[in-house]
Amino acid sequence: MDVAEQIKKHLPREADTTVPEIDKYCEYYRSLFPEVRSYECFKYLHLGIISTLKRKSLPEISKIVGISSQSLHHFISKSPWSKSELETRRLKRIKKILRNQEIAIIIDETGDRKKGKKTDYVSRQYLGSIGKVDNGIVSVNSYGVYQNITFPLITRIYKPKGKLKSEDKYKSKTEIAVDIIKEIKKIGLNIKIVLADSLYGESSNFLDIIYEYGLEYVVAIRSNHGVWLPSSQRVRANKWCKFTRTFSDGTQETRYIREIIYGQKRATTYWQITTDYET
Structure with missing residues (x-):
């Protein structure tokens, strides 16, 4: 083996690629992981999180990304990276993006x-x-x-x-x-x-x-x-207003809302919401 091959053999290898979106996102955090295997697990974990898996446990994620569940467990419990440093960097990035x-x-x-x-x-x-x-x-x-x-x-x-x-x-x-x-x-x-x-x-x-x-x-x-009121004041309720609640999956539900007024109008308002105002 010549000198060039010996040097190449001992150089740190590049992390395995996943999908372009994950690789690009995770690159921002690359310096937080001193071990290439830890960084790979970091990327594989993200890949599993955005997958179509219904139950995103470590064993299930490991199956879909093609690595051992032991590797992911080691990454979470023993791998040398700092949760607080990762969180700080992520929050700084969010702040920068939000402007x-x-x-x-x-x-x-x-x-x-x-x-x-x-x-x-x-x-x-x-x-x-x-x-x-x-x-x-x-x-x-x-x-x-x-x-x-x-x-x-x-x-x-x-x-x-x-x-x-x-x-x-x-x-x-x-x-x-x-x-x-x-x-x-x-x-x-x-x-x-x-x-x-x-x-x-x-x-x-x-x-x-x-x-x-x-x-x-x-x-x-x-x-x-309850809300404490002077004896001279009373509780009033406005008329019910009907509205449609649309959920993230596209389904809808009819609901009703009204304001409850405790005594006099104040900065803090109270609202009652229900799906059946008659019960």
Whole structure:
């Protein structure tokens, strides 16, 4: 073997290609992965995520992209790359692309069923994906919406009190959501409005941070949520208005909306939405 071949043999090889769109997107993060195999798994994971797979688990993704599931597990659990550095770079890229355009922020939690005891922070808790309490893991997530395009921003794992590590500090889901809003503001994204369900809509500390930043918001509250009124004031309801709700899959549903006025008109308004106003 001549000298040139020996040198070539010991040079780092190029990462395998996937599809042009994935390769182009992932190239922005190439320097975060010191090992070429880690970078390849990073690309394969993206390829699996945008695939037509119904269940995008690591074993299923590994089958469709043609690598071992062990490789993807190693990439997630042991490969030398930094989640925080990746997140920071991704958020900076989003900020650059948006160019200070206003976006809506959605705050929501996701619960996924999880068997076994090897995954951190798995506990019996309410899982929204199945609508009941079961063994699983829950995350608090934020998404940005710009011109009908929805994209992920920041995700944080909810850590139940009974599953905390020595270095952990317990935070409720609403406290995690407050931290997420603060992080998004610190990044410099231009928030137009914040959307959230009743868990956050009935949380004073979550609403406090919204008020502090002077943000517009639409949050859900439960039907039994009360509002204190002076004895001289009363609750009024406007007439129902019919509208059509169109879902992302193109299906539609008829709904009705009306404003509920607690006493005098105020900056904060309350609206009731239903699919059947007669019941």
